[in-house]
Amino acid sequence: MNLAIISLIVLVMVVAIGFIKKVNLGFLSLGVAFILGTIGDMSAKEISNGFSSSMFVTLVGVTFLFGMASNNGTLELFSKKIVALVGKNTVLIPILMFVLSAFISAIGPGHIAAGILMTTFAMYLAFEMKINPIATALYAKLGANAGCASPLSLTGVLAKSLSEPLGYSGFGLHLFLSTLISGFIFTLILYVAFKGYKVKADNPLKFSEIPKFNREQRYTIIGIIVMVVCCIGFKLDTGLFAFVVAAVLILLGCADEKKAIKSIPWGTLVFICGVGTLINVINTLGGIELISNFLTGMMNEKTATPILSATSGILSWVSSTTGVVMPALFPIAADVAASFAGSVNYVELISAIVATSFAAAISPLSTGGAIIMSSYSAAKETTNHELNKMFKQLFLLSVGNVLLNVVLSALGLFNLGGLFY
DSSP: OOHHHHHHHHHHHHHHHHHHHTOOHHHHHHHHHHHHHHHTTOOHHHHHTTSOHHHHHHHHHHHHHHHHHHHTTHHHHHHHHHHHTTTTOGGGHHHHHHHHHHHHHHTTTHHHHHHHHHHHHHHHHHHHHTSOHHHHHHHHHHHHHHHTTSTTSHHHHHHHHHHGGGTOOSOHHHHHHHHHHHHHHHHHHHHHHTTGGGOOOSSOOOGGGSOOOOHHHHHHHHHHHHHHIIIIISOOOHHHHHHHHHHHHHHTTOSOHHHHHHHSOHHHHHHHHHHHHHHHHHHHTTHHHHHHHHHHHHOOTTTHHHHHHHHHHHHHHHSOIIIIIHHHHHHHHHHHHHHTTTSSOHHHHHHHHHHHHHHGGGSTTSHHHHHHHHHHHHHSOOOHHHHHHHHHHHHHHHHHHHHHHHHHHHTTGGGGGGOOO
């Protein structure tokens, strides 16, 4: 048995162990990467090159800044003010939950931070306003997933870091729009299915009863706006500039530095970079090429995108989009695009991969679905029967969302007419 096959078996075993034992795949992957790389005659430097230090710095900077914005109440208060703008027009709340969550996710926090913040907020808001809590939380979580592929967010940063060594760049807007459109389409389907157009709240939020932004929160908002303008308009490094804004806010006394540091998802960052290191070793040993050749043999020009789309959705049910799915499938997408000599586009492939993987992320086996279930249980005493029913409902919705994205892939939606690359 050659090393390429062995490396793939090891990857499956690592993912399975992480799923069964509930351990952080990042730490496990780093140790396994060293052993596997050593067996494959790779030096320690070659193995560690797979750990993206630039991506790690970017993610730490962004999550540190938005940890401050969360801890000093800026994001929560901003959300309440936006929701209060609808007044008695509560029929707009479902769409507003999606849009607000997508916006917060897109400007930096990403799907994890924005998902936790907005899903929890949506759940408590629904109970307070006496509207469907599961539907309201789903709108928020779908929005967080839909907006997370912006160039400022974790997923967008990761996509760029993974693609540049493969020779691809300049697709940030395309990836963001395709993921956003995919999420919005499924949200509209749920809006009709849950009859969101009939939502009538007994206790709408009143703008006059919500406090004003304090000094710290105003400075935080200004800092975030400056970062967005400078990073998008002047192409400055997102992570490093986030540290600049964070440092200024600390000096101005706008946030608790220790709380912000604790809010950085260190486990998630090690997860992403650790698995990336293992994938790099597997790629060096020929494992990625082996999968690419197998998938290519099953594909033609019309089925390449749907097959990779379905693969990403299935993988996402048992693993992380940013930690496993993207690092594993992006190199395969590049090989597939090359094998079809330009008739299959790399940007379309990764757009389908990212969108479908996040479509699966409302499953209770994923972080998104787990957040919804835990938020519901925290807001209301819940029986085992209710939890089991919720689990089944969320998983079936996840399956439906994945199937929708596979169909959209087959219809060519993720090409977006080739307008953005």
